[in-house]
Amino acid sequence: MSNEANLHSHDSHDTNHEHHHETFITKYVFSQDHKMIAKQFLITGMVWAVLGGLMSVLFRLQLGYPDSHFSWLEDILGKWWVKDGQITPEAYYALVTTHGTVLVFFVLTAGLSGTFANFLIPLQVGARDMASPFMNMLSYWFFFAASCIMLSSMFVETGPFSGGWTAYPPLSALGSASPGSKTGMDLWIIAMALFVVSSLLGGLNYIVTILNMRTKGMSMTRLPLTIWALFFTAVLGVLSFPVLLSGFILLIFDRNFGTSFYLSDIFVNGVGALPNEGGSAILFQHLFWFLGHPEVYIILLPAMGMVSEILSVNSRKPIFGYMAMIGSLFSIAILAFLVWAHHMFVTGLNPFLGSIFVLLTLLIAVPSAIKVFNWLTTLWRGNIRFTPGMMFAIGFVSLFISGGLTGIWLGNSALDIHLHDTYFVIAHFHIVMGVASMFGMFAGIYHWYPKMYGKHLNNTLGYIHFWITIAGAYLIFWPMHYEGLAGMPRRYYDYSNWESFKQFADLNRFISTVAMIVFATQLLFLFNFFYSIFKGRKVTSLNPWQSNTLEWTTPLRPGHGNWPGEIPEVYRWPYDYGKDGQDFIPQTTPVGEEESHH
Amino acid sequence: MEHTAVAEHHEGGKKEVIRVTIILTVLTIIELALGFAMMGMENQRLRLAIKGAIVILMLSKAFYIVGYFMHLKHEVKNLIMTIVVPLFIFFWFIFSFLYDGNSFKNLKNTYDPYKKELSTTKAEKKEEAKEIKTDEKKKAVD
Amino acid sequence: MSTTTTAVPEKLWSGGKSPFKVEYGKLMMWYFLMSDAFTFGAFLIAYGTTRFATNGWPNPNEVFKSYPFASENANAPLVFVSIMTFILIISSVTMVLAVQAGQQMKKNAVVINLILTIIGGAAFLSCQAWEWNHLFHEGAWWGRNPFLNADGTASTTNFTNFFFTITGFHGFHVFSGVIINIIMLIMTLTDTFEKRGHYLMIEKAGLYWHFVDLVWVFVFTCFYLI
Ligand code: HEM
Numbered sequence: 001m002s003n004e005a006n007l008h009s010h011d012s013h014d015t016n017h018e019h020h021h022e023t024f025i026t027k028y029v030f031s032q033d034h035k036m037i038a039k040q041f042l043i044t045g046m047v048w049a050v051l052g053g054l055m056s057v058l059f060r061l062q063l064g065y066p067d068s069h070f071s072w073l074e075d076i077l078g079k080w081w082v083k084d085g086q087i088t089p090e091a092y093y094a095l096v097t098t099h100g101t102v103l104v105f106f107v108l109t110a111g112l113s114g115t116f117a118n119f120l121i122p123l124q125v126g127a128r129d130m131a132s133p134f135m136n137m138l139s140y141w142f143f144f145a146a147s148c149i150m151l152s153s154m155f156v157e158t159g160p161f162s163g164g165w166t167a168y169p170p171l172s173a174l175g176s177a178s179p180g181s182k183t184g185m186d187l188w189i190i191a192m193a194l195f196v197v198s199s200l201l202g203g204l205n206y207i208v209t210i211l212n213m214r215t216k217g218m219s220m221t222r223l224p225l226t227i228w229a230l231f232f233t234a235v236l237g238v239l240s241f242p243v244l245l246s247g248f249i250l251l252i253f254d255r256n257f258g259t260s261f262y263l264s265d266i267f268v269n270g271v272g273a274l275p276n277e278g279g280s281a282i283l284f285q286h287l288f289w290f291l292g293h294p295e296v297y298i299i300l301l302p303a304m305g306m307v308s309e310i311l312s313v314n315s316r317k318p319i320f321g322y323m324a325m326i327g328s329l330f331s332i333a334i335l336a337f338l339v340w341a342h343h344m345f346v347t348g349l350n351p352f353l354g355s356i357f358v359l360l361t362l363l364i365a366v367p368s369a370i371k372v373f374n375w376l377t378t379l380w381r382g383n384i385r386f387t388p389g390m391m392f393a394i395g396f397v398s399l400f401i402s403g404g405l406t407g408i409w410l411g412n413s414a415l416d417i418h419l420h421d422t423y424f425v426i427a428h429f430h431i432v433m434g435v436a437s438m439f440g441m442f443a444g445i446y447h448w449y450p451k452m453y454g455k456h457l458n459n460t461l462g463y464i465h466f467w468i469t470i471a472g473a474y475l476i477f478w479p480m481h482y483e484g485l486a487g488m489p490r491r492y493y494d495y496s497n498w499e500s501f502k503q504f505a506d507l508n509r510f511i512s513t514v515a516m517i518v519f520a521t522q523l524l525f526l527f528n529f530f531y532s533i534f535k536g537r538k539v540t541s542l543n544p545w546q547s548n549t550l551e552w553t554t555p556l557r558p559g560h561g562n563w564p565g566e567i568p569e570v571y572r573w574p575y576d577y578g579k580d581g582q583d584f585i586p587q588t589t590p591v592g593e594e595e596s597h598h
Numbered sequence: 599m600e601h602t603a604v605a606e607h608h609e610g611g612k613k614e615v616i617r618v619t620i621i622l623t624v625l626t627i628i629e630l631a632l633g634f635a636m637m638g639m640e641n642q643r644l645r646l647a648i649k650g651a652i653v654i655l656m657l658s659k660a661f662y663i664v665g666y667f668m669h670l671k672h673e674v675k676n677l678i679m680t681i682v683v684p685l686f687i688f689f690w691f692i693f694s695f696l697y698d699g700n701s702f703k704n705l706k707n708t709y710d711p712y713k714k715e716l717s718t719t720k721a722e723k724k725e726e727a728k729e730i731k732t733d734e735k736k737k738a739v740d
Numbered sequence: 741m742s743t744t745t746t747a748v749p750e751k752l753w754s755g756g757k758s759p760f761k762v763e764y765g766k767l768m769m770w771y772f773l774m775s776d777a778f779t780f781g782a783f784l785i786a787y788g789t790t791r792f793a794t795n796g797w798p799n800p801n802e803v804f805k806s807y808p809f810a811s812e813n814a815n816a817p818l819v820f821v822s823i824m825t826f827i828l829i830i831s832s833v834t835m836v837l838a839v840q841a842g843q844q845m846k847k848n849a850v851v852i853n854l855i856l857t858i859i860g861g862a863a864f865l866s867c868q869a870w871e872w873n874h875l876f877h878e879g880a881w882w883g884r885n886p887f888l889n890a891d892g893t894a895s896t897t898n899f900t901n902f903f904f905t906i907t908g909f910h911g912f913h914v915f916s917g918v919i920i921n922i923i924m925l926i927m928t929l930t931d932t933f934e935k936r937g938h939y940l941m942i943e944k945a946g947l948y949w950h951f952v953d954l955v956w957v958f959v960f961t962c963f964y965l966i
């Protein structure tokens with residue numbers, strides 16, 4: 001306790017004395033326990049994942065069956081969304097926009113980092129809670145408020161924002177530009193601003209906890225890779241979200257106070273010029289992507305970290321190249337800040353500047369390849385246990401390779417001029433970011449579920465979930481590469497208007513069908529998740545995966561404060577698997593006299 | 599505990615504060631002097647050089663505020679590094695934004711004759727056409 | 741990895757303590773200020789980018805040339821803003837003195853210096869309010885720019901847009917800094933820190949206050965000087 005005391009020299013949460021009874025409110029609602037906050041993030045994220053997934057099913061319905069009429073949809077959703085049994089164009093754009101925003105920010109940022117950073121950081125570094133549990137709680141409630149506001153934007157008369165998740169002006173800056181640019185956009189931007197605050201509160205806490213609150217012996221090079229990844233994720237967020245915030249503040253002024261930071265020479269419907277002058281929409285794109293590119297790594301890095309951990313545990317082998325893994329995380333984090341304009345090659349970006357961005361972008365392939373190499377070599381000749389979590393981790397590696405390769409195509413500005421804003425880009429980022437990070441998240445849930453709820457998930461359902469999802473993911477997104485190469489642009493309501501894209505009618509229908517099947521499979525997972533909380537097989541062993549990390553030294557259902565007694569001391573790195581003939585040696589085991597070095 | 603690092607320094611504390619205050623004041627005065635010197639100066643090269651000098655003075659002021667007032671200079675070296683290193687991102691951030699802004703201007707001037715014309719016509723004429731609403735008559739610039 | 745078997749006490753990074761010998765709140769304040777630096781950085785860079793993308797820009801010396809109680813056609817560029825700058829520098833100095841007094845547990849000195857800092861902050865805000873008001877009456881506001889470019893051509897509204905947005909955002913920071921300092925003053929007067937045995941809280945408030953001063957150094961240079 002002594003080390004605790006001086007780190008908390010003036011904070012009020014003294015975790016040593018036994019907890020007097022907690023009320024329902026303090027335990028489940030305004031909880032300051034990082035494990036409960038993690039679950040709150042997870043459940044909220046899951047709600048959004050279902051809603052966002054449902055939206056994608058709806059707009060896939062339009063893309064796959066542009067000529068069919070689903071009158072029953074009209075009864076459910078109402079006239080604004082569906083007319084004559086067809087999704088209206090406004091609704092279509094509202095759906096793609098909200099789907100993108102929600103999945104990128106609410107599911108794969110808040111739902112992923114929020115869940116696992118909260119859950120794993122204190123447990124794996126050996127701390128009783130986050131540095132500031134109160135701020136941690138605030139972080140969730142800001143996210144919750146953002147969620148409510150985003151959700152309410154779905155119900156306003158003019159519909160939710162419909163200018164794409166990147167919110168480019170003028171659609172986002174001019175109320176008169178489209179129906180969604182009115183109240184829907186106001187709510188969108190408020191929700192996003194609250195979300196930024198939430199992620200800053202969370203990120204600062206994660207960084208400081210990792211730096212300051214490690215238990216005795218837990219030096220930085222003894223941290224599990226999960227923690228390293230979450231650390232860099234938090235750093236990326238803390239340094240890049242503020243830039244988005246600034247961009248949004250300027251956008252708010254453009255919308256409401258007659259400025260023209262992002263606007264210039266605009267006519268709406270040919271009715272006279274607006275007074276705006278001298279601004280540039282490109283400025284917003286720069287500011288947006290200065291966050292936007294780090295953001296994709298904010299989404300990916302936690303998945304990478306968890307996958308590294310899960311692969312090593314379930315191969316019963318040390319992770320290959322621990323220091324190289326940290327190094328590549330570090331260089332990815334740095335490069336993430338230097339490449340944003342590769343999203344802007346066709347905006348009239350200065351070609352010389354563009355060529356530097358090409359170079360820097362292609363450099364990311366190096367640390368990415370190092371990571372892939374190390375994952376594969378970790379698997380190599382391992383005693384692999386194919387648990388569902390492990391399956392998803394391996395699936396992640398596969399997806400990361402497939403999607404990363406197309407990134408290298410896009411990173412070349414010469415190719416990107418052809419491929420930009422086509423389905424090729426959709427395929428690229430869904431595979432490498434969307435589905436891959438989802439896989440990381442699933443892997444994490446399957447792996448840490450026993451610690452979260454003291455129950456096991458059903459394995460059979462887990463395998464079904466895995467196989468349908470991975471097959472479905474490739475069946476959905478692989479064909480999109482061909483559509484994109486053929487020039488099929490993204491964000492179009494109806495392709496059947498173009499002769500040349502009619503050839504893809506069957507393919508689009510196929511993709512939409514698979515999408516529905518995959519979505520249904522996720523419901524199976526949800527069933528598994530909630531059913532197992534109550535009826536799942538009880539965890540009987542403290543350490544069901546025979547893992548080395550600290551979270552498995554806590555009681556089955558750890559209370560607030562995590563360890564009933566002293567926090568254990570750490571004597572080794574977390575990857576001593578199969579060393580000196582021993583299957584695994586937990587971090588808390590002192591190093592023996594005879595022990596070999598590696 | 600954590601006070602020790604501080605305690606060692608506070609002997610010279612007051613003196614240091616006075617010294618830094620004087621330095622900041624002097625730097626500001628030089629900045630202002632340069633600012634006055636720049637007024638009405640025609641030589642664009644020289645203006646640019648002075649602006650560069652002002653930026654350097656600004657950065658050194660920032661150094662004194664962060665280093666001494668915020669006490670960063672007396673913190674553990676690794677803490678200094680975690681704060682200084684990420685700031686290097688600003689180099690690329692600033693360079694590429696400004697570079698692209700400049701390029702954008704050149705593109706507009708080359709391909710948008712209307713913009714070009716606007717930027718070479720004296721204002722009064724344009725003002726009537728655009729009828730900017732200002733309550734007071736603006737003072738003409740000689 | 742496991743070659744280093746026992747944790748050597750002097751090792752900063754071996755866990756069980758802060759590697760920086762700093763308690764978590766101060767560290768968090770530092771990293772918050774880092775992120776705030778990116779907020780301001782983004783604003784100023786956006787301003788610079790727009791300036792680089794625009795033909796011509798008003799001459800700040802033609803715009804900011806008045807001061808309170810001056811006659812109609814006063815022509816005193818840089819005078820008023822340098823007063824503002826000095827106010828902020830001096831309030832930073834008193835803040836440092838408050839922090840140092842706190843480290844020596846001298847309550848009275850803390851109180852006096854905090855009061856001086858608060859006065860400085862309030863004075864700065866008043867100056868800013870005056871300047872905004874003055875510009876407003878000249879016809880400048882968000883979306884309205886009465887000034888001409890230095891070369892006599894028409895100026896876009898972005899000059900005033902950025903000026904009001906960025907100085908406004910900075911002013912908002914000064915305002916919240918003053919509020920924080922008032923809270924610190926109340927806590928000092930009610931002996932909260934005496935009871936805790938340390939004045940670490942004031943150090944954190946101090947960091948924030950100096951940061952506000954720091955930002956002004958940049959804003960001052962970018963808007964008034966160059
Ligand atoms: C070697 C690695 C990678 C390279 C070279 C690369 C390159 C690119 C390029 C050039 C684009 C712009 C395409 C366009 O709009 O025309 C792009 C889009 C995108 N990339 Fe990557 N990428 C890589 C890896 C990743 C990773 C790991 C993620 C996410 C975890 C990711 C997420 C995205 C997203 C979300 C978009 C599209 C955003 C949008 O326009 O809506 N990329 N990528």
Ligand SMILES: [Cu+2]
Nearest residue numbers: 293296342343
């Ligand atoms: Cu990118």
